[in-house]
Amino acid sequence: MTVPAVTAEWVCTRCGTVNRKLVPADSDETEDRCQHCRAKHEVERGKRKVFWDAELD
Ligand SMILES: [Zn+2]
Secondary structure (H helix, E strand, O other), rough: OOEEEEEEEEEEEOOEEEEEEEOOOOOEEEEEEOOOOOOHHHHHHHOOEEEEEEOOO
């Protein structure tokens, strides 16, 4: 069984880099590290379709 996935895009609150992470379509939150500065963020599905809300963890 394959779970559909969506791309979560989030903006690093530290350096402003846009990051992308593939997450299961039914998930509302995830954790990811900025690919540029490695800051760990909690990322939550926002009101906007593509961009998710990120908070420094
Ligand atoms: Zn960053």
